[in-house]
Structures are given as C-alpha cells and as structure tokens.
C-alpha cells in the first residue's frame with residue numbers, strides 16, 4: 001500500500017504494482033510503519049535480539065517445556081523449540097536504526113550467552129542463528145486498536161508490546177466487530193488518545 005486518497009464513503013488505495021483498490025473500509029495493520037503515518041507520539045520503537053541453538057534433542061530433554069522470563073532490565077527469556085533447540089532472547093536497546101541494530105548482533109549474542117552461562121553453566125550452547133528485530137513499546141503495554149480521527153473509514157490494529165502477538169487474536173475479533181458497526185468492550189483501553 002503506497003497511497004490512500006479519501007473520498008466520500010470510500011478510500012482509494014494504490015498498491016506498489018500501481019493498481020488501485022476501492023475500499024469501503026481500511027484496516028491498517030502495518031506494525032511500526034504506523035509511526036510514519038501518525039503524527040502523535042504513541043509508541044517507543046526499540047531493538048531486540050534473539051539467538052537459537054543447533055538442534056540437540058538430548059541436551060534439552062531436562063528443561064523440556066520450561067519457559068523462562070527473568071525480571072532483569074533488559075530482560076532475558078528462553079524456551080526450547082519443538083525441533084530441539086534452545087531459543088534465547090533479550091538484550092533490548094532503546095534505538096531502532098536497523099544498521100546500528102544489526103552492527104551489534106554478535107556483541108549481543110555474546111552478552112545473551114554470557115547470561116545463559118550464569119544461569120546454566122553446564123550447557124555448551126552452539127549458535128545456529130542470531131537475529132534482531134524492531135518492536136514497539138507503549139506507555140501502558142497495551143496495543144492501539146480502533147479508529148483514528150484523522151483517517152476516515154479506517155481502523156488501526158497495532159499489536160505493540162512484548163506480548164504483541166497475543167493481541168492479534170483480540171485485534172481480529174475487534175476488527176470484525178468494527179466492520180459490522182458494533183462496539184467492543186476493550187475499545188476504551190486500546191483507543192488512540194487514551
């Protein structure tokens with residue numbers, strides 16, 4: 001989606017192939033790109049890091065389905081995967097510049113594995129992949145889901161937060177209710193300008 005022109009009763013959307021879509025309603029679920037659409041300050045973008053080990057079904061047997069999230073700042077979380085890997089994440093930084101973020105990938109990998117070593121000194125962790133991503137933090141940890149006064153015939157579903165994926169199910173329910181002109185009880189907690 002590269003351009004939206006508002007008309008009476010509908011929006012005209014241009015997509016990157018040049019085609020136009022006439023839409024009665026638009027649901028913007030564009031993640032942190034919404035920061036370029038909305039003028040107000042509503043989300044703080046950060047960088048986060050994750051490391052996953054090689055497959056080793058024997059080594060991780062004893063931690064099986066354990067899920068860890070510590071109370072440190074920045075936090076560290078870890079769990080095993082179905083295919084026998086240990087996945088660890090954390091090392092959050094307060095900036096989101098992608099080049100700057102990726103330049104310290106291996107420094108972050110070392111930091112995360114050093115912390116793992118203090119928790120589980122007997123584990124020899126063999127890194128398979130390491131990656132980073134941008135995520136959004138809001139003032140109250142809740143997503144922004146609902147209409148915005150500047151965007152006619154439109155709704156936003158922005159699942160920000162460290163638990164943003166869980167908000168996607170609620171967002172789906174809410175969006176389908178909005179489309180039927182129904183209200184949702186959580187709207188007041190997730191609305192813009194709250």
Ligand SMILES: Cc1cc2nc3c(=O)[nH]c(=O)nc-3n(C[C@H](O)[C@H](O)[C@H](O)COP(=O)(O)OP(=O)(O)OC[C@H]3O[C@@H](n4cnc5c(N)ncnc54)[C@H](O)[C@@H]3O)c2cc1C
Nearest residue numbers: 001029030031033133134135158159161162163164165166
């Ligand atoms: C490393 C990492 C680990 C995470 N771990 C967890 C976790 O364990 N649990 C959890 O709940 N959350 C986690 N999160 C957060 C979670 O990923 C986000 O909160 C969630 O993905 C937000 O969902 P969203 O649909 O709002 O946005 P996104 O998932 O960012 O989706 C937005 C989509 O819109 C597309 N888009 C943007 N602009 C346009 C445009 N103009 N036209 C067309 N498409 C567009 C983007 O390409 C993207 O695919 C993690 C995030 C990261 C980076």
